[in-house]
Amino acid sequence: MSDPSSSARFDSTPVTVARLGTVDYLEAWEKQRELANERAEGVGTDTLLLLEHPPVYTAGRRTEDADRPTDGTPVIDVDRGGKITWHGPGQLVGYPIVRLAEPIDVVGYVRRIEQALIHVCTEMGLVCGRVEGRSGVWLPAEMRDGTWLPERKIAAIGIRVQRGVAMHGFALNCNAALDAFDAIVPCGIRDAGVASLSRELGRDVTVDEMIPAVTEAVIAALDGRIPVTECDIERVTFEEAARRAGSPSSTPEFTTHRF
Amino acid sequence: MSDFAAPADLRYTAEHEWVRRTGATTARIGITDYAQAQLGDVVFVQLPETGSEITAGESFGEVESTKSVSDVFAPLTAKVVAVNADLDANPELVNSSPYEEGWLVDVEVGSESELDEALAQALDADGYRGITEG
Numbered sequence: 001m002s003d004p005s006s007s008a009r010f011d012s013t014p015v016t017v018a019r020l021g022t023v024d025y026l027e028a029w030e031k032q033r034e035l036a037n038e039r040a041e042g043v044g045t046d047t048l049l050l051l052e053h054p055p056v057y058t059a060g061r062r063t064e065d066a067d068r069p070t071d072g073t074p075v076i077d078v079d080r081g082g083k084i085t086w087h088g089p090g091q092l093v094g095y096p097i098v099r100l101a102e103p104i105d106v107v108g109y110v111r112r113i114e115q116a117l118i119h120v121c122t123e124m125g126l127v128c129g130r131v132e133g134r135s136g137v138w139l140p141a142e143m144r145d146g147t148w149l150p151e152r153k154i155a156a157i158g159i160r161v162q163r164g165v166a167m168h169g170f171a172l173n174c175n176a177a178l179d180a181f182d183a184i185v186p187c188g189i190r191d192a193g194v195a196s197l198s199r200e201l202g203r204d205v206t207v208d209e210m211i212p213a214v215t216e217a218v219i220a221a222l223d224g225r226i227p228v229t230e231c232d233i234e235r236v237t238f239e240e241a242a243r244r245a246g247s248p249s250s251t252p253e254f255t256t257h258r259f
Numbered sequence: 260m261s262d263f264a265a266p267a268d269l270r271y272t273a274e275h276e277w278v279r280r281t282g283a284t285t286a287r288i289g290i291t292d293y294a295q296a297q298l299g300d301v302v303f304v305q306l307p308e309t310g311s312e313i314t315a316g317e318s319f320g321e322v323e324s325t326k327s328v329s330d331v332f333a334p335l336t337a338k339v340v341a342v343n344a345d346l347d348a349n350p351e352l353v354n355s356s357p358y359e360e361g362w363l364v365d366v367e368v369g370s371e372s373e374l375d376e377a378l379a380q381a382l383d384a385d386g387y388r389g390i391t392e393g
Contacts, residue, residue, distance in 0.1 A: 060328070062323065
């Protein structure tokens with residue numbers, strides 16, 4: 001495996017950061033492909049696209065019919081990893097288009113992106129980390145004010161590596177309205193939820209507020225300046241959380257994917 | 260030395276595919292132990308249909324792990340004569356047995372000399388290990 005203290009990038013030229021505002025999903029996807037093709041040909045520079053999307057559902061190839069929206073909302077089928085997710089206002093989407101160092105280490109690359117987002121969320125005061133066998137950044141299950149909160153994803157990650165170039169990327173929920181996730185099974189995981197920085201921190205956390213920290217952390221992680229650590233979250237059952245909280249143990253009710 | 264298996268009787272590509280000759284004009288293709296390790300837990304494999312053509316250097320399928328999707332590149336130009344149907348239900352075979360049960364496709368080329376040439380252009384095990392060690 002590659003040395004986590006060295007760069008995950010093929011070359012050392014600075015990453016171009018493009019803040020694009022709100023961009024239609026298909027338009028952004030086409031932009032990614034253009035940049036990825038350039039990088040595969042050895043031209044251009046690695047680029048971090050930072051943007052928001054108008055509301056849209058996107059589905060990776062493994063998305064099952066049962067995971068799709070129940071209300072007939074259109075879904076864009078995409079070539080990234082993962083299953084179905086939602087993008088929309090209040091969610092910071094980052095697409096690092098990166099020519100990867102050789103020998104290519106895909107898992108190492110994804111772990112660096114995860115680490116960058118874990119770093120950012122931890123700096124914001126959240127306890128978060130990875131869940132084995134899943135991608136993204138997760139908050140541990142907990143009993144809060146008598147309410148059972150299952151593991152919930154605050155940042156989703158879906159990557160494609162093509163001709164040595166990584167594309168697609170991550171989505172960090174800042175102040176997104178999470179009710180859009182109610183219509184789907186996010187990432188195909190039925191026993192978990194989604195979270196946002198705003199909801200977890202109890203204040204409005206905007207995309208614009210998070211862009212500088214996320215930009216810095218992603219580039220630092222890719223270049224090996226933020227070390228990749230294990231930081232798996234503690235897996236807590238409802239019964240264990242109830243015991244710790246001193247609450248009577250009764251079966252939790254899952255009425256929504258929002259937390 | 261690399262910790263990853265690279266059997267001496269196979270040929271390899273820089274894109275981490277292996278080729279095993281199975282007959283005068285036939286071969287089996289898969290991804291290497293190194294490749295499966297750096298992809299992570301494989302959860303889905305997309306392969307071409309039997310009877311389709313694959314072209315050397317071009318993508319003929321995809322391997323998806325819990326972390327990402329990556330292309331699989333054809334090490335030679337050939338016709339697909341069989342695909343590993345076991346991977347539909349058990350894609351993790353690519354991780355647990357990349358050189359045996361986790362094979363991807365069986366192919367047939369136009370002539371024996373064509374296959375000779377394609378295999379000669381591929382890497383041997385030592386050459387491949389050199390790539391994985393950076």
